Amino acid sequence: MMYNKKNRRTFLIGMGATAAGIAFSSCGISGDRSPKGMTKTALAVEPVVDPKTLEKPNLTIGFVPVNDCAPFAVAWEKGFFRKYGLNVNLSREASWGNARDGIIFGRLDAAPVVSGAVTNARTGAEGARHVPLCAAMTIHRHGNAITMNRKMWEAGVRPWQEYQGNLEAFGKDFRSYFDKLPLDERVLAVVLSSAIYEYFIRYLAAASGVNPLDEFRIIITPPPQMVSNVRIGAMQAYMVAEPWNTRAISGNEGVGFTFAQGREIWQGHPDRLLGVMESFIKENPKTYRSLVKAMIEACQYCGKPENREEVAQIISQRSFTGAAPKFTKPGIVGDYNYGGFDGQDRITNAPETTIFFDLPPHLAKVPGDHSTFLWQSESLWLMTQAARWQQIPEIPKNALEIARQGWKTDLYREIAAEMGIACPKEDYKVEPAEAFIDNKAFDPSDPVGYLKGFEIRADRPQSFFLS
Numbered sequence: 001m002m003y004n005k006k007n008r009r010t011f012l013i014g015m016g017a018t019a020a021g022i023a024f025s026s027c028g029i030s031g032d033r034s035p036k037g038m039t040k041t042a043l044a045v046e047p048v049v050d051p052k053t054l055e056k057p058n059l060t061i062g063f064v065p066v067n068d069c070a071p072f073a074v075a076w077e078k079g080f081f082r083k084y085g086l087n088v089n090l091s092r093e094a095s096w097g098n099a100r101d102g103i104i105f106g107r108l109d110a111a112p113v114v115s116g117a118v119t120n121a122r123t124g125a126e127g128a129r130h131v132p133l134c135a136a137m138t139i140h141r142h143g144n145a146i147t148m149n150r151k152m153w154e155a156g157v158r159p160w161q162e163y164q165g166n167l168e169a170f171g172k173d174f175r176s177y178f179d180k181l182p183l184d185e186r187v188l189a190v191v192l193s194s195a196i197y198e199y200f201i202r203y204l205a206a207a208s209g210v211n212p213l214d215e216f217r218i219i220i221t222p223p224p225q226m227v228s229n230v231r232i233g234a235m236q237a238y239m240v241a242e243p244w245n246t247r248a249i250s251g252n253e254g255v256g257f258t259f260a261q262g263r264e265i266w267q268g269h270p271d272r273l274l275g276v277m278e279s280f281i282k283e284n285p286k287t288y289r290s291l292v293k294a295m296i297e298a299c300q301y302c303g304k305p306e307n308r309e310e311v312a313q314i315i316s317q318r319s320f321t322g323a324a325p326k327f328t329k330p331g332i333v334g335d336y337n338y339g340g341f342d343g344q345d346r347i348t349n350a351p352e353t354t355i356f357f358d359l360p361p362h363l364a365k366v367p368g369d370h371s372t373f374l375w376q377s378e379s380l381w382l383m384t385q386a387a388r389w390q391q392i393p394e395i396p397k398n399a400l401e402i403a404r405q406g407w408k409t410d411l412y413r414e415i416a417a418e419m420g421i422a423c424p425k426e427d428y429k430v431e432p433a434e435a436f437i438d439n440k441a442f443d444p445s446d447p448v449g450y451l452k453g454f455e456i457r458a459d460r461p462q463s464f465f466l467s
Contacts, residue, residue, distance in 0.1 A: 034092040035076060035319040040453065045079030054085050055284040059291065062091045062099045065321045066223050066241040067143055067331045068272045070311050072112070073320045075298035078384030083297070084290035095222035096192045103275050104131050110214065110291060112139050113275035116195030119382045122406045126194045126391035126425065132278035135379075135407045137372045139272040139299065143331055144197065145245040145260040146204070147402070148237040149230050151340060152177055153257055156335075159338045159346060160260035160437075168437060171208030178215050181236070186216035189229065189238040193220055197239040199385040200265050206456040207438035213389070213458060221371035231255050241271070242331030243323045249339035250326065257339035260437075267435040268363045270378050281408070292415045297374050303356035309332045311412050366429060368422035374412050375430035377444035379403035384442075384451045390458035395447050403427075 063069040068100075072090060075081050081088040091108060093099040100117045102108035113133075120126070121133035148157060155177040155238035163170045178186050190197040202212040212218070221229060226238045227248050237259070248256040262269060274295055281288050302311050313331040315321050321328055330336045334353040338346035352360045355371045363369075383399055386392045396402055404427070413423045431442040442450055451457070 033319055035090050039077050040083050042079030045082045047085050048083055049290055050084030051085040054287045056235055056287045057085055058087045059109040060089045060091055060419050062093045062102050062108040064093050064096055064099055065330055067243055068112055068241050069320050070302045070315050071139055071295055071298040073315050074301050075294050077314050080294040080297045084294045088289055088430045103277060110276045114192045114195040115273060117271045118273060118406045120194045122402045123392050125386045127454040134276050134278050135273040135374060136276050137274045137412055138270045138374060138464050139274055139356040141268060141270055141316055141371050142263040143271050146240045146259045147245045147256045148259045149256045150254060153341050160264050167208045173209055174212050175407045184237045187219055187235045188216055189219050189221040190237045191223055191240055196392050200262055201239055204265055209220045227252050227255055243327035246327050246330050251338055265437045289415050298373055299356045303358055366424045369423045373423055374407045375429055376403040376407045376409055379407050380444045380447050384447050387451055388454060388457045
């Protein structure tokens, strides 16, 4: 059938529902597995903020059962919420769409959201609900990967590191595999439409010479359903946060292998943001500051090397990921296994597998920079990709204003300063060529020129076909 941009969102939603139906038994989320009460450790913490001074000390905060929940689990477990006068009820969400919509419709006061969710809510990308969603801080960077199925391995596709930077060679293997598949089987999955994982899948394919609009489809699938859907052949590959890449290798032997971590596509990219509505900030300024301070301290705790084993244990609780520490640990500690089906050891030891606060030396180029800082230039990059695939007609003329309104950098600076944390003085930075898989630098002063520099993009004349 003919495929056009107008029906793409309807198609994505339908395919996401189909995938959910196919793999309903794998979801593993009961009616309510959210953590209850307060831990002994938290109760022993002496608050530095009197709850009575806050506009709204009782908060409901969402999280999704992936490694990304680590700072939320730690803030609850270790009493950082209590320290800043907050009584938090953590709500376990079934998907990233649920978490985002929970904030928008007021069921949640805050929640982590996928990078792209805030920017696209501000621009209305691809029919997204146009609302004043805001990013309070970056929760973490990296911590995600692309998993490919065993058939792709058998067809000759290998982990990206084995191509040694040769995009042409990877593109040849990638195209060769998909050329042999029926159109209805050319399916890859991500956790949310119009967000960074979808952009990474498209960016990777286009960089290797494969037009993602012609060669395959992208569907939306909740993280806990990814592995089962690959196992039954509903998709060829997916991109998701840990531990759902490791789960395809360990505990589900024969399902897939890690092609690349997201940090191999864009080093230093933001993965999750702390999402809140603008009205929440205006109506609860003191509460907002307490929330951000609690989350910054939790991110600092998660980022310390001596704490990472413990963090992996904490998020393995049934209330959080429900995955054994052997699955949560690789993405947190950094002993990451790419897998494969030839018996070779592909474990890489990299602390920056997930970055919670301190940046590794090769990324710490700007004085005061740290993981939780909000670079508004990253919001502009997301807009370039939304425009690249015609999810918005063009990069907005007021793109800088949109980035400023959505990413609350100035407020973050004020709050961080109260904690004695230095921040960069600028809101924008150039992303160097070596940060991207295709060695293409991003200069936020010329987003239109950057966009036009891509040979493969949706505004070129082309036809779209799906079976």
